[in-house]
Amino acid sequence: MTLITRRTALQLGLAGTASLMAVSKASALVKIVVSGGNFQPMPVAIPDFASSDPQFGKDVADIVRADLKRSGLFVPLDPSSLPDQVGSVNTAPNFGGYVALKADAIVMGQVERGGQIQASVRVWDSQAGQQIVGQVYATDPNSWRRIGHIVADAVYKALTGEGGYFDSRIVYVAETGPRANRTKRLAIMDQDGANVQYLTAGTALALTPRFSPNDQMLTYMNYDTGQPQVYVLDLSTGKQERIGSFGQMTFSSRFSPDGRRIVFSVETEGTTNLYTMDIASKRPQQLTNGAAIDTSPCYSPDGSQIVFESDRGGTQQIYIMSANGGGAQRISYGDGSYSTPVWSPKGDLIAFTKRAGGQFSIGTMKPDGSGERILITSFHAEGPTWSPNGQVIMYFSDPGDNDGPRLYTVDIYGRNQQMLRTETYASDPAWSPLLS
Amino acid sequence: MRASLPASLVAHGALIALAVVGLHAGQPLEPEPIESISVDLVPVEAFSNIRVGTEKSKVIETQTPSAVQTDKPAELAQRTGNTTEDQPNPLDSNTPTPAPTVQTAPKPEPTPAPVVRDVTPNTPPPAPAPPTPAPAPEPVLATEPKPAAEPQPVAPQVASAADSLAKRRAEFVKQQQAEKAAAEAARQQQQAKPADQISDIINTEKSRGATTGQGGQQTAGKPTGQAARLTQSERDALAQQMRACWNPPLAAKDTPGLTVQLLVNLNPDGTVNGTPQITSTIKTQLEDTTARAAQRAVLRCGPYRLAPDKYSEWQQVDVTFDPRDLP
Numbered sequence: 001m002t003l004i005t006r007r008t009a010l011q012l013g014l015a016g017t018a019s020l021m022a023v024s025k026a027s028a029l030v031k032i033v034v035s036g037g038n039f040q041p042m043p044v045a046i047p048d049f050a051s052s053d054p055q056f057g058k059d060v061a062d063i064v065r066a067d068l069k070r071s072g073l074f075v076p077l078d079p080s081s082l083p084d085q086v087g088s089v090n091t092a093p094n095f096g097g098y099v100a101l102k103a104d105a106i107v108m109g110q111v112e113r114g115g116q117i118q119a120s121v122r123v124w125d126s127q128a129g130q131q132i133v134g135q136v137y138a139t140d141p142n143s144w145r146r147i148g149h150i151v152a153d154a155v156y157k158a159l160t161g162e163g164g165y166f167d168s169r170i171v172y173v174a175e176t177g178p179r180a181n182r183t184k185r186l187a188i189m190d191q192d193g194a195n196v197q198y199l200t201a202g203t204a205l206a207l208t209p210r211f212s213p214n215d216q217m218l219t220y221m222n223y224d225t226g227q228p229q230v231y232v233l234d235l236s237t238g239k240q241e242r243i244g245s246f247g248q249m250t251f252s253s254r255f256s257p258d259g260r261r262i263v264f265s266v267e268t269e270g271t272t273n274l275y276t277m278d279i280a281s282k283r284p285q286q287l288t289n290g291a292a293i294d295t296s297p298c299y300s301p302d303g304s305q306i307v308f309e310s311d312r313g314g315t316q317q318i319y320i321m322s323a324n325g326g327g328a329q330r331i332s333y334g335d336g337s338y339s340t341p342v343w344s345p346k347g348d349l350i351a352f353t354k355r356a357g358g359q360f361s362i363g364t365m366k367p368d369g370s371g372e373r374i375l376i377t378s379f380h381a382e383g384p385t386w387s388p389n390g391q392v393i394m395y396f397s398d399p400g401d402n403d404g405p406r407l408y409t410v411d412i413y414g415r416n417q418q419m420l421r422t423e424t425y426a427s428d429p430a431w432s433p434l435l436s
Numbered sequence: 437m438r439a440s441l442p443a444s445l446v447a448h449g450a451l452i453a454l455a456v457v458g459l460h461a462g463q464p465l466e467p468e469p470i471e472s473i474s475v476d477l478v479p480v481e482a483f484s485n486i487r488v489g490t491e492k493s494k495v496i497e498t499q500t501p502s503a504v505q506t507d508k509p510a511e512l513a514q515r516t517g518n519t520t521e522d523q524p525n526p527l528d529s530n531t532p533t534p535a536p537t538v539q540t541a542p543k544p545e546p547t548p549a550p551v552v553r554d555v556t557p558n559t560p561p562p563a564p565a566p567p568t569p570a571p572a573p574e575p576v577l578a579t580e581p582k583p584a585a586e587p588q589p590v591a592p593q594v595a596s597a598a599d600s601l602a603k604r605r606a607e608f609v610k611q612q613q614a615e616k617a618a619a620e621a622a623r624q625q626q627q628a629k630p631a632d633q634i635s636d637i638i639n640t641e642k643s644r645g646a647t648t649g650q651g652g653q654q655t656a657g658k659p660t661g662q663a664a665r666l667t668q669s670e671r672d673a674l675a676q677q678m679r680a681c682w683n684p685p686l687a688a689k690d691t692p693g694l695t696v697q698l699l700v701n702l703n704p705d706g707t708v709n710g711t712p713q714i715t716s717t718i719k720t721q722l723e724d725t726t727a728r729a730a731q732r733a734v735l736r737c738g739p740y741r742l743a744p745d746k747y748s749e750w751q752q753v754d755v756t757f758d759p760r761d762l763p
Binding site: 029030031032033034035036037038039040042073102104125127128129130132157158159160161162348391411412413415 | 666671672674675678679680682683684685686687688689690711720721722723724725726728730731732733735736749750752753754755756757758759760761
C-alpha cells in the first residue's frame, strides 16, 4: 500500500492552498504605518490638591510636580495658568480648557490629614476625555512627603506604562572636610534629596553601602577595626553587626534578591575571590578560585546568576557566572576596561563603569554583552545604581581639584542628566527598592 | 534497494510535512491590498452582427445621441431597489408554464350592432302623458327571432357493406396514427430526461437575484464603480502628519515587537470623528500607554490635509504605530 495516493496528494495540495488563501485576506481599508516619533516631555496639568488645609494641598501637589518634572518625561504646566486652581476628584474636569493649554494629562487630587494621611487621585486623558487611573492611598502622618511621592508614582505609571520610582530612598557616602582628610559617613535620604539622616558617626571610614531587597537593611564596608570588613546595619533599630572576619579584607558586599544571602569579595594573600554567605547560618561558600581579582558581584533579579568584574583576562572585564559559582563567561568586549557591573531590577540590562582613553563612562549592556550604550562620559564618573523601575541610573562624578564628588542621575537613554543637590559632597550611592 | 525505498519514503514525507507545516512558521504573508477590477460583459452579437461595408456605399449621416452632450451631470451609480436579502430561486413546480403565444390572427372585425326592430306593434299606445314629464318608458327591445332551420329533405340512405368497411378502415388508420404520435411523444420525453438531469446539476445556485438594498452580502468593488486609491505619497504625508504629534513612552522603544493599531474615522474636512478605536489587543500597561499616546497623536494633529475627492477612500484609516525607530 502506498502512503501517498493521488487522492491524498491532491487533498494536501488543496489544504495548502486553502490555508494560503486564509492568510491572504485583503482588505480595502487604507493602511498606514507611523514609525519613529519625536520624544517630547508630556505636558501635564496638576492643579493644587483639594484639602481642608489649602497649604497642605499645595505642598503635596508641589512634590508631585517636582517629581514628575525631574524625571524628564513630563512638563508640569504653571499651576496659575490652569483653568482650575484647586483640583477636585469628585467631578470631571472641563477638558476643553486643558486641551487649549495643550495639556495631555490632568492630575486631580485630594489630601486630608487625620490619623493617617489619605490621598485620592485621578489622572485624566484630556484629549480623549477619559479617566486613566483613580486611586486612594494612605500613609503614616509623620512622612507626609511620601504621599506626594506615592501619587507621583501612580501618575508616572499611568502615563508611561512603567512602574514609578519616586517613593524610594538613596543611601550614600557623605563626604566632608578637605580632600586630604575627608570624613566619610553613611547618609540616607529620599530620592529627591529631602529628609537626610546620617547613619554612622564618621569616626571610621564607611564605604559601598547597599540596600537589602526589603529596604530595611544595609550592607557596607567599615574600617572600624582597622581591617576593612563587611557589616550589616538594621535601619529600623540602628544596630550594626559584622558578618564575619575573613582574610585580610572583605568588601563590595551585596544582598541576594531574596535577602537571605550576601555576596562579597575576600582578599587573601594577593588574590581576591567571591564568596556568598547565608546571613542566618553565617556559613560562607567560595564561588571563584584563582589568582585574579574578582570583585563587584551582583545577583541577577531572579537570583540564578551573578555578574562580577575580574582581571583574569589581563584587564578588568565583566563576567557572568551561575549563582553557585562556576561557568564564568566574559560578556564585555569593548575597548578599555569595564567595572562595577550592576544588574537592572527588570533584569534586561547591566549597568557598568567603563574606562577608556582617560575618560570614565557610565553605560548599559544586555546580559549577553550586546547592545552596549554609553549614557554619559566625563572626567570621572563611577558607581552606577538602578532606580527601582530600571529606568534611571544614579552615579557619582568628581570634577577633581578642590571640589568633591556629587550625585547625578541619567535615564537609560542617556537623556535628562541632572545633579542631585546634597548638603555635603556625596559618593557611592545606592538606590533602594520602592518603599510601598 | 531494500533500505533506499523506506529512506526515500521518509525523506519525501518529511519534505511534504515541512512544506505543509514548517513553512508557515516563516515570514507571515502580508498581501498588498488588491483592488477589484471591473469587468464589462459584452454580448458576442456586438461583434458577430457587424456588417461589412463597401467602399462605394453611400454615407448616411445620422444623428447619434451623444452621452457627452447632455446638460445633466453624470451621477454616481447608486444601489437600486430595496430588497434586503438575496432573492431565492423560484422552485420547480408541476404546473406547466403556458407557452408564449404569438398572436398572428387578424384582429376580429367589430361585429355589426344587431338591428333593433320594434316587435310590439299591437300594444296599445301609451297613455296620455301626465303633466309632469315622466321618463319615457324604454321601448322593449328584442332581437329578431332566428328563422327556424328549414328541415332538409334527407334522402333515404341504404346501409351498404362497402360503406361500413371504409368507415372501419378510416377508424383504424386514425387509431394507428394516434398510437404513432403517442410513441413519438414518449420517445421525445425519453430524450429530454438526460438534458433535464444535466441542467439540474448545473443550476445549483440558490439565488439569482443579488441584494440591491441594505443588508445582504455586498458585492466586491465600490459603488462609485472606480477605485480612487490614495497614492503612496499621500499615505506617507498622512503618516508624517500623525508622526509629528506622536510622543510614545520611551520604554516602548526598547520593547521589541510593540506596535499599536488604531482605526481612525475622519470627517470630509479632515478632522477626526470621535476617538480613534484601538484595534490591537492590549495586554500590558506599556501597551495601554503607547496606545493612548497614539490616540493623542491622532487627535492632536488633525485636521489632516487629504484630497477631498478621495474621501470614500480615507474616511476610515487603519494606522499602525511602531515606536521602534524612535530616535
